[in-house]
Amino acid sequence: MANPRNAYGETLVKLGEKYPNLVVLDADLSKSTKTIMFAKKYPERFFEMGIAEANMISTAAGLASCGKIPFASTFAVFATGRVYDQIRIDLAYSQANVKIFATHGGISVGKDGASHQMIEDIALMRVLPNMTVLAPSDATQTGKIVELMATNKGPMYARIGRANAPIIYDKDYVESIELGKGMIVEDGSDVTIIACGTMVDPAIDARKTLLKQGINAQLIDMHTIKPLDEKLVIKCAKETGAIITAEEHSIIGGLGGAIAETLAENSLPVKFRRMGIKDRFCESGEPKDLLEKYGLNEKHIVKNVKDLIGR
């Protein structure tokens, strides 16, 4: 187990040495987002903005206009919906080289309840022109994604969850990943599971369970939701004829929405199902109980796959 948030903090420290123009901003949550690691190492390049997210985003744009590479962090709920207009004008429209890195995405935030469980952020960011949208799945991949955010130009949004998560990949495996290219985690012929972020790990377990029951599922880790790897989606649809998406996000407008658009526009006669939060707010509770109640764990993936392909 490892916490992707720690991977974010550690990678910032590492990149801070290599890139003297990398700066970090936070809105009074540096202990939770782990930007505090960078703050301790490079206090002069860390800007505590207080509980003032709008100001943080526009300030980051000003820093970027002077050649800095700003990473701005807070919880996903405050990093997107609360500051939509600032992101829209100062980052997306202006093509500012600002990286928003949000933690505490999805319902597995747990007991804080729906006010803090961000399930619309991917949709909100995906609809913005010029914006790259990322949802890394484990600590190793998070480190690599943060590095790619720093080295690729343009406004970007990445979100991870709050909780510790199993390590899925070793370092060498993620070294070759590229923004905008999905990862084929496992090959299979009966159905394709396309997952992102916190749903990749339960999808791996679900695949094993399905295999025991004679169903060979292909598994894709779609860490980049925008630009979407449409070529890969089309290839999977043609190969397996059945696609199921899984994300800790609303079924509207996120990974599932993006893939539905691709499938429909390419007239692919494919069985299709979106797993996610079904257009509702959730509630306080233990993360594992919430994921069970709202249908986002290994058991639910297995059930949905079998329903979808009729086996």
Add this chain to the structure above:
Amino acid sequence: MEHYDRKIIDRLDLMAVTIRKHVIEMLYRAKSGHPGGSLSAVDMIVALYFAHMNHNSKNPNDPDRDRFILSKGHAVPALYAVLAESGYFSVDELKNLREINSMLQGHPVCSYVPGIEASTGSLGHGLSFANGVALAGKLDENEYNVYVMMGDGETNEGQVWEAAAAASHYKLDNLTAFIDRNFLQIDGNTEEVMRLESARDRWSSFGWHVTEIDGHNMKQILDALNETDNHKRHPSLIILNTVKGKGVSFMENNVDFHGVPPNEMEYNMAMEELNSLQKKLEG
């Protein structure tokens, strides 16, 4: 108080009339836009670009340049005209304001137009953006100054006060903000829409160094800029007491010209007034 060569003041006053003529011409041609707030902002923008700031139209991305951010983006016709007259792009381009396929959008976009520092139009962002530029200047130990102009109505926005607190917290003494204090916003007098007074006390209590001047008096403008540039430890605010629609008699203090361009008759009247003022200053 500095003693300026009378010629400098005269030259700036004359340029301000030229810019006002451009503004009227542009808005009349575009058949849309914001005359009132563009005309009230003209004099400070002219003073900055033609007498005060370190900038070079041939090298708009010079890292050492002083920066001006127009937070009240709807006044951009005044800035476009100043940039054109400064050589950032051709004066002829001004006739394309708000036209399709033009780089001169209704509100400024930094990635389209040389010399435009920030994309604005949605009010309340510019001071935060300027803070970022000022922080970068401090970090790089670069001596450039950062200037940002807000509308008075714009300071209704909550983000302005987030930024006001941050600029003071970070002691951004390389930053000077202006409020174009014309007392009018779309729904009427600023004090009736959402009271701003005492603006001076509010900003002072946020830790700002505040001065207040006649925003149409070039000598006062230059004096204030020289004073705030040298002020240490606090960000500076210059409250520009201005007249909305300044320079065109029937637009002055008339909120109906906030976002409505002149019709043909009004255009002719406005140009006549400005032409005769120009002649007087030239004479």
